[in-house]
Amino acid sequence: MTTVNHPYIPSTDSERAEMLRAIGVRAFADLIPDIPREKRFPKLDLPEAEPEPVVAAAMAAIARQNVTPGEYACFLGAGAYRHYISAVCKAIVSRGEFLTAYTPYQPEAAQGSLQVAFEFQTMWCLLSEMEVANAGMYDGPTAFAEAALMACRLTQRQTVAVLDTVDERFVEVIRSYSSHKGIKIKIVDSHNPALPADAAALMVQNPNVYGAIEDLAAHSKTAHAVGALAVAHVNPTSLGMFKTPGESDIDICTAEGQPLGVPVSYGGSYVGLFSCKQAHIRQMPGRIVGRTTDTKGRTGYVLTLQTREQHIRRERATSNICTSTQLIGLMVTAYMATMGKSGIRQVAELCYQKAHYAAVEIARLPGYSLPVKGVYFHEFVVKCPRPVAETNRELLKRGIIGGYDLTRRIPNGMLLCVTETNTRQEIDALIAALREIGGAR
Amino acid sequence: MTTVNHPYIPSTDSERAEMLRAIGVRAFADLIPDIPREKRFPKLDLPEAEPEPVVAAAMAAIARQNVTPGEYACFLGAGAYRHYISAVCKAIVSRGEFLTAYTPYQPEAAQGSLQVAFEFQTMWCLLSEMEVANAGMYDGPTAFAEAALMACRLTQRQTVAVLDTVDERFVEVIRSYSSHKGIKIKIVDSHNPALPADAAALMVQNPNVYGAIEDLAAHSKTAHAVGALAVAHVNPTSLGMFKTPGESDIDICTAEGQPLGVPVSYGGSYVGLFSCKQAHIRQMPGRIVGRTTDTKGRTGYVLTLQTREQHIRRERATSNICTSTQLIGLMVTAYMATMGKSGIRQVAELCYQKAHYAAVEIARLPGYSLPVKGVYFHEFVVKCPRPVAETNRELLKRGIIGGYDLTRRIPNGMLLCVTETNTRQEIDALIAALREIGGAR
Amino acid sequence: MTAQTTIAGALDRRLLMDRSVPGRVALTLPASDVPLQAAPSADLLRKGLDLPEISQLDMVRYFTNLSQLNFSIDTNFYPLGSCTMKYNPKINDEVASLPGFRDIHPNQPDEQVQGALRVMFELQHALGEITGLPGVSLAPLAGAQGEYAGLLIARAYHESRGDSARTVAIIPDSAHGTNPASAAMAGLEVVTVPSNAQGGVDVDALRKLADNRTAVFMLTLPSTLGLFEMNILEITKIIHDAGGLVYADGANLNALLGIVKIGELGFDICHSNLHKTFSTPHGGGGPGAGPVMVAARLAEFLPEPVVVREPAAAKSSLSATSHHGDAEPVEAHHGAKPYAFAYRLSRPPKSTGKISGFHGSFSILVRAYTYIRSMGRDGLRSAAENAIINANYIQAGLKDKYALAVDRYCMHETVLSAKRQHARGAAALDVAKRLLDYGIHAPTMYFPMIVEQALMVEPTESESKETLDNFIQVMRQIDDEIDRDPALLHDAPHDLPVSRMDEATAARKPYLRWQKSG
């Protein structure tokens, strides 16, 4: 029996002894007769416990080993976006009662989490103009992939058509999620999307991998023409301004929730947003919260439609998802609520304005051009005179974290993202730096 | 009527109009007939409202204009001390229910704050080994000054003897607090404290202005011999190790609470700790929380002995204090509780060990000496070969915030403070830097 | 009720020491990393040390549960008169906890803390601007200390003129208790002037009291009755004519922001409670900050420190015209070169001296400064206007049921009298306690003392109309309950962690700390 006195373990030696006595054993080892003796108590090649002040200092030192946006101007997007998060949101999210609760299986003891989830569903429906939503998925890409599976279930078909303007990252996740179910993925030309007749879904990203706005309504028509569902994966911030999936007759809408109040945090934890038409709810994956009444007629909220889920339906469940991302959902809820009607719109417009200012100015620089046509939101591709990695290294020297390297699609293509967090000063510095770097050869 | 839409002001124009109608006036100005017309609505030379993202960025930029301990090694003490504050304490203190409550005048709606204050009183009594304590004063120096006034009330005398090893800063505050009441301050020689016969109190600081330990028991005897009270102002961290005021027969004990879990925060907000012998409670200043029962016999806590206070007794109150420092009291409470029996002792010992290591090593450096004899805790005076301001400037270039300039008492005297937050690496860097700087001439 | 309970289902109110178990720890510290040093002799050391021994989880759970026993702005409407329980913006807390503010040491030389000094300097400017009294010291740690500082200034002023017989402070009977208490601390004799029927100062009485012994007249503006003094210009003239100074207790400054400048009414000195008007959190009873503002001719007496700016760097004040980039004015502080710095702490030439440990309630000052920037000049005025409208709206909604202390338009708060309710069997206390059952904090009760059965209601501008409407409805319903079921009031509150407390016993047999016995 090791006897470590640790802040996270209250029992003292004498208490442990007392408990063992009450249990009726002499030593701890008597409690684990089934563990093969020769395998017990292996040596762990791990350091000894570090007191909190040591850990705190060590972790701060490690954190400083990263180049941190905020200290550096940052124009990276491509799936994760920097937006201002109000102190109000942080205060709400740090409440221990939200942070340290479990999934609300006991509704009487979890009305806080449940009502938040109901607000989340509500506001995501309002923002996407879809009819119903679930309480969140792991992240955007997995939500998109689950939408593909859902479309296959709904149509009883096994082919998923993916527009060629969808990010490869998403296609990979869709493949991981579907490959062993015999589902085939077909990449279709965005300019002339020819869908196979047995397509379960047409999967669209909006804005697409180049940051450009897709014609969702047209894609819906294309899908519906062959009896497929239209699935759109959208940037939620863009909905503050652009036409919604709901208005475009999209059947299933997913999104990466991160831009709505979630720190970029090296890519996680995020939350997938998922909404669809009312008719399809019983094939929706994930947790769903519904309103009902208690024995005294009081309004309250519960997890509902649980028969879709793995803990009831097991191998026939709509998804294997169990622990989801409720806390990140809370961040998104607090964010949407705090930004509200005017704020969400304003963020979208600021992003649009600043990105366009940057794009127009960069396009004027010798050697730089904007190779992708079409309307864009807050991301756009710049063709650079020098390789992107090289350009970015030069930018970093000037205190700027540059854009995302899209060379795989466009030679020397850099996807730049500008949000409301980028000041004009930063944008002008970027422009000046690009001019300098571009001309350096 | 200005019509600013502001996050902190919910009413909209139409609601305001509705309310004015309900009140029965046509315009806001109708509500302020008593304000001289010609004085109304002056121009304020202040900027326009800044949205939260702007304020947040601006304040972060201003904060970066400071040289921040933590980024720099820091050996400053002299009244404010850097100690490790657990994340637990920060989490507790940031709870909105504590942060945004008022003084607990309605006990039924404030049992949280009241029980915390009772814990505060308890733990400060336990730490100082005094019999009773109040719920906190503005800060250490004002607590010390109020103790002088209390001693005058108790003894009906008008002279306060202050040991010459008490920091001038404290003497100034005592003077501000007492001068217009006709109270005289007499500075007495610490080696041979000759008290005037009409002394109300002997005021002692421990550790004293040089960081050295005073013989509190001897000072108590000296005071009591002339019928004066012994008042000790102590560093609470030192009580983790050194003999207590209680054991030394001190009558009134005060302390700066800051070292117990309060950020140094450029000198405020802090909290004054105040404890005394049971016999004197009715002359104690400040808020006091007591235990009692409710109509159903349940235990609870209330503000008590309020007849001492200004809101009841007005000009005959024991003090004018009203808003005090309950939240800082909470920080101290959370800190004492989290450190607990072993932690408080261990912090004191770490401070002692590290300070002594530093002192011994610095004393070995050519040109440096320790001019003050006696036992010290975590501060000590170093006599430098070069002026302190100059030495500190040199230290800063090497990433070190040096000591407190005590030249007013000791030529080239620098008061250095070493706490558990200073790593050996930092201390060794200080020693190396002092060697280098000292020899530079 | 989600709290920790006992086996009997009651709240678990045990104290930490009762939860303590030898050997438990909530935190550990690293071992010493320096060579072992000689210990001090044993007789210098303390013997035992009794403090709680609790695990970290139990610590968090204890305090989290305790917090939920509180009413607070973050959870409840809190119309506590005279206290300005307005919203405390979260961004202010976030800013105050930036390492560059939270971790700077009060003994760092001025050149290392230019950011902090800039905040203080610009806050001084803003407060001077808002009050019309340009001399500002941020040193006082709360309103009462601001008063005391102000009175010390008044005394120093008279003494500097050889006018040292002025030892009387005239104070209205409606004043807050700190006013006479502060005056007494300052060695002044307190003389009370009565209020007139309209809740103002009895001017004739004042005229009789004002003479060559008058050091200062202290007036709360708006008054503790929530009224703007109707004879204000006459009053300040009377005092000035008698050679005295006029002090404004600025606790209620929230009603005057951008509406009128105290200094332009003839006041010489005032304080402001930043924890009221400037939205810093009350923290369950502090910390506060009570800066003192004075007319230019009194600035030389201000308590230290005062932050000054070197003329060289004349740009960055928090003003409409000269407000510049926030990262500008001070040079970076790296490397070897000496700093260019602009702000420094100073001691006014005839300063009344030091009244607190360091430079004031800095963490509160930072919050107040952040608030002022967030509000801007129009936002501040809007705050005052909405605070006044909200108070009058409540007054209008209740005056048929609850008597008014004075039937006039009020400023930021309305003082009701529960005398009719009292006549029907329910005291102001009962009404107040019954409000708690509705999740609304009680108004200030029995203050000002000159009003019978006073209930002082201050909604502030940060409450919404629905919240006010709900309050009005509840107050009216409570009035109904007196006749319907008086026990609802007498036994209130019903559902809180405790019912009414035996305060008499608490005071008679003070039990002020945990005792081993339990």
Add this chain to the structure above:
Amino acid sequence: MTAQTTIAGALDRRLLMDRSVPGRVALTLPASDVPLQAAPSADLLRKGLDLPEISQLDMVRYFTNLSQLNFSIDTNFYPLGSCTMKYNPKINDEVASLPGFRDIHPNQPDEQVQGALRVMFELQHALGEITGLPGVSLAPLAGAQGEYAGLLIARAYHESRGDSARTVAIIPDSAHGTNPASAAMAGLEVVTVPSNAQGGVDVDALRKLADNRTAVFMLTLPSTLGLFEMNILEITKIIHDAGGLVYADGANLNALLGIVKIGELGFDICHSNLHKTFSTPHGGGGPGAGPVMVAARLAEFLPEPVVVREPAAAKSSLSATSHHGDAEPVEAHHGAKPYAFAYRLSRPPKSTGKISGFHGSFSILVRAYTYIRSMGRDGLRSAAENAIINANYIQAGLKDKYALAVDRYCMHETVLSAKRQHARGAAALDVAKRLLDYGIHAPTMYFPMIVEQALMVEPTESESKETLDNFIQVMRQIDDEIDRDPALLHDAPHDLPVSRMDEATAARKPYLRWQKSG
């Protein structure tokens, strides 16, 4: 009850949209600072946008009040079996919110995020060490995704050997629902193996099922009955002999830390729920993280990314021997010079690919890493031992009143059966709901499904003996209440924000979002 109430004194449960008032704002944003750009054509734009309009105070108050309706670890004992509701250290949250972790972008090149990659690399090492399975990918976002990733690896392994007829997953009847669900997603046919009378796997039945179609056998260890499989070595051998792989559902890893390494028992693959064993907050249902660990020979199939270290910088792993200064290994990243960097993201040669958006649940990974450093090797073992002792202590204190699913010493949790209580008129549900009245969260109910009236109790190591004693007492008292006053159970909970909910109607007529009607 200190919450916001309606005029009727009930909780105010209105939703944000019901509280919305046109024109209110909780936050404002600065105007654009760039020249006005051409707007997109109107037909590309959305029409209306309905979202709440609420003031900032009302927003804070709304969410703060909501939070108080929850039970949570920070406020209550939460003995929820299979969920490991242990203490979530506050320092972990503080670390995760350091700008250097919180604000780094997932698309930053490796050389810019060496700190982050180091955390991931060392966490991989630690998890490999704890489980004895050295191949680690941190990509999976929760336990269920870890399972799925593991099953994809199993499939890829068999396929890489041309053994593609292996399409069966054998799963015990006691398994968690995610196991069969994940297997189905991976295109495997699920075959169930029954449990034996001692709660272990029916070895004979397993032997019959294991054959050349067996892709994988999934076993939860300790099992969902809280038992360590008594024939574990035999079982792993049976599967291996049949050519299958053995998967460990590591949801219950908390019982094994430093007690036994899963890999040494013959398991090939496992996942671990960091949000359970490694104390990251459950957040009301996630986010979690479910890293997958595999034997060395399977490492080439791991999902991407995996963090690798360049041999050049062979120092800083989180290991007993080579753990060095935290600020060391990576060169500073200022100025012009190219970085010396050691860690990079990589894709294993035969990777099953990408299963989530970026690099895993980073904010959770940081917390788990911090936890492991805080515990150290002895602390981890101590956690497991104390978790096991605590569960057995509860079991011993209740077994005379509540039947045990299996009467053996348990591991970290004990599965009680309320069948005797059920016979007397109170179901497991009633007991569970009644516990809520005592401020204790309900145990997991009716799981595992093979146990009648199951109540699965997992106290964890972070609860104190008093808390356990109180729980035992309360459970015994509840048992008494069945005969004394059964309504206490049937109508429970009594004092919570809601009583039992009509879940049937909720599912029959789904009401899933706010509607204008209300």
